[in-house]
Amino acid sequence: MQPAISISELSKVYDSGFTALHGIDLEIMNGEILALLGPNGAGKTTLISIICGLVNPTSGSVRVQGHDIIRDYRAARALIGLVPQELHVETFETVWDTVSYSRGLFGKKPNPALVERLLKDLSLWEKKDSKILQLSGGMKRRVMIAKALAHEPKILFLDEPTAGVDVELRKDMWNLVRRLREDGVTIILTTHYIEEAEEIADRVGVINKGRLIIVEEKAELMRKLGKKQLTVELNEALETLPETLGRYDLKLEGGGERIVYQYDTQGSRSGIGSLLADLNRAGISVKDIATEQSSLEDIFVNLVEESR
Incomplete structure (x- = not known):
């Protein structure tokens, strides 16, 4: 199947000599949600601007x-x-006229029913006759989203869409994004709220200093690069760990009341079973155990640090 977007050896060098993108290769598939993560100045907006025809590429x-x-x-x-x-x-235009005009810019015939649905989906219906001048920043952001969807695009770019907006808009937007994906729309978003990417994205790409570090399915990325941690609460505090536990990478915390064991998510859980058995053989009484896994944010931070 033909990808929604195919990018090959894409580079951008500005007149100042600054290289914003270095040979980007990327295929974005139809109907997927791709979250593009990266620190400020990483090249996310430049990449989107080139795809949307707002900036000319240097090569690729x-x-x-x-x-x-x-x-x-x-x-x-x-x-x-x-x-x-x-x-x-x-x-100085009204919400209704602004969204309707955006549809006409792409040569689409008027469709009042579509515009009405967009405004209702984005909680703008009661503001349809208000001038943009009268709206709050959050409402103006909603109008921008409605404008982008007015011509029924097959691909939607959301560049930091929820930065500085209220919780209600974020909730409305992600509900709308899910419905758009169900209709087959391909969605590419950049966001500083990494928990949003973790919740909604199918794949995650990380870009830093104009280079695409990794693109991977979200679940696979977290499986490959995530870490898990086992915390063992002890009935009695230890001053030191027995030498028989030396083969494990263990740490004593909480004044010796906790043993912390970090392990790779690709490894098997048999290490935990043998650790607990060895604790028992060493006469160490276990009070409780708990596990936790690194988040997408942890993985992102580590990737960016490694790329530096």
Whole structure:
């Protein structure tokens, strides 16, 4: 199946000499949600801007549903909806007119029923006759989303869509994103709220200093790169660990009342069973045990640190 977006050896060097992107290769599949993570200045917005035709690449190619973004710009751009970081709205227009006009820009026939549904989905219906000037920042962000969806794009870019917005909008947006995916829309989002990516993304890409460090299915990424930790609460505190436990990577914490054991998620759990058995043989009485796994945020931080 043809990918929704195919990026090959994409680079961007600005006139100042700064290289924003270094040979990016990436395929984004139809109907998936890809979360693109990276620190400020990593190149996320530059990459999105090139795909959407707002910035020219220095080298490489991008195809949107097979359409080259340079040679077949109109066809490629018509497939894309973009919600940028910055608010760009027509201050003196009404919400209804702004969203309807955005649909017309792509040569789409008027569809009042669609516009009504978008405004209701984004809790904007009661504001449909209000001028953008009168809206709060959160409401303006909702209008930006409605504008991006007005021409029924097959691919939607959300560039830090929930930065600085209220919890209600974030909830409405992610509900809408899930419905769009059910309709087959491909969604690419950048976010600083990594827990959002962990909850909603199918795949996760990490970019730093213009280089794509990794792209992996979320579950597989956490399986490969995540760590698990076993905490053993003891009935009696230890001053030191017995030498018989030396083959394990253990730490004493809490004044000797806890033993902490970190292990790779790709390893088998048999290490835990043998550890507990060895604790019993050493006469160490266990009060309680608990396990926890590293989050996507932990993995992201580690990847960025390693890339530096």
